[in-house]
Amino acid sequence: MKKILGILLVLACMVALPEALLADYQKTKIAVLDFELKGAGFETEDMGAIVAEWFITALVKEGRFDVIERSLLNKILEEQKLGMSGVIDENTATQLGKLLGVKVIISGSVLRVQHILEINARIIDIETASIIAAENVRSATADRLQDLVVQMSVKIIKHFPLEGYVVSREPAENMISIDLGKYAGVKPGMEFIVFKEGKVIKHPKTGEVLDVQRIHVGKAVIVKVRDKIAEAEIMEENSPGAIRFGHQVKSVAPLMPVAKYTHPGKISKREAPRRRSGVKTVQEIMELLRSPSPALKEKGAKYTVKLYPKNPELLQVAKEELLNGYKEKTRDRRHASAMAWMCNVLGRSGQVQYKDMLREVSKHAEHKYIRKYANKNYKLLK
DSSP, X not given: OHHHHHHHHHHHHHHHHHHHHTOOOOOEEEEEOOOEEEESOOSOTTHHHHHXXXXXHHHHHHSSEEEOOHHHHHHHHHHTTOOOOSOOXXXXXXXXXHHHTOSEEEEEEEEEETTEEXXXXXXXXXXXXXXXXXXXXXXXXXXXXXXXXXXXXXXHHTXXXXXXXXXXXXXXXXXXXXXXXXXXXXXXXXXXXXXXEEEEEEOTTTOOEEEEEEXXXXXXXXXXXXXXXXXXXXXXXXXXXXXXXXXXXEEOXXXXXXXXXXXTTTSOTTTHHHHHHTOOOHHHHHHHHTOSOHHHHHHHHHXXXXXXXXXXXXXXXXXXXXXXXXXXXXOOHHHHHHHHHHHHHHHTTTOGGGHHHHHHHHHHOSSHHHHHHHHHHHHHTO
């Protein structure tokens, strides 16, 4: 009887596991208060409410937040005889948060002094009645206030990363699937770090579990999103096959957009992605593409696709490297991956002059992995 019960218990656990993995993603519930106005020269007295609306729109667009409607917020505030001002103490915020059923309240202020615009925001945790983060953005010139709100929303969002699991990986593919999709706010182009849990960190005296070690194993970028899962292409990996089923993923904080007023005349919008990626010039990427190291070649190809997908100089170098390397007889998976990325560079350029070459590579490349990606990019140019 004990053996039978044991078997039934194991089967029950096996049945329950998929249900847990497929559970609906719970969005973070947030309330945004009107921002307090400080200074003079605002277009309207309702600018604090307008700023709050802009914030709400930015957060809703992310898809990962459940934002309280302003009508309900106003009703609760009136009933509790609380103001809509963005500057409230943490205890009041906790009281309000519990009434609204939210986890977080965002409050803040907008300052205008002559040509300076500044937005200050605080993220208040309802459970602990404490400020978990405070952010600030400032413009040195009289640019649009809405541009600052967009910058601030990026800073706010980075405090709410998405976390999930790798649910599948094809052995011969450079792709993984994660248990986060459209319902969780995942979008193509988002980057996730992949890690596994290591040793448990305990307090030496109390024995309390303080944390669990996180061991970084790679990085992936989302290429296709479904309702509850997303497919991601592996961009970095500690070693071939290091990323596996069951590893955890965490979204990388979105990059802060560089507006024209932060460094007038020094960093343009066109230059900003290069600065953020740590690569400043086409020449630097060209050197990566021509490197004898397959890993650096691959890195250069990825930068090309991301930053300069139509640059003729880089496309020419990628073509030369592919011509020199696709017939090389080697078991080095890194080399095959680098050549596959050269195919990606040519295919994603959208330029049909590379069509014949990709077809040739798809038929005669030494490694099937290269043939596969050559064929895939050949079809993109049809």
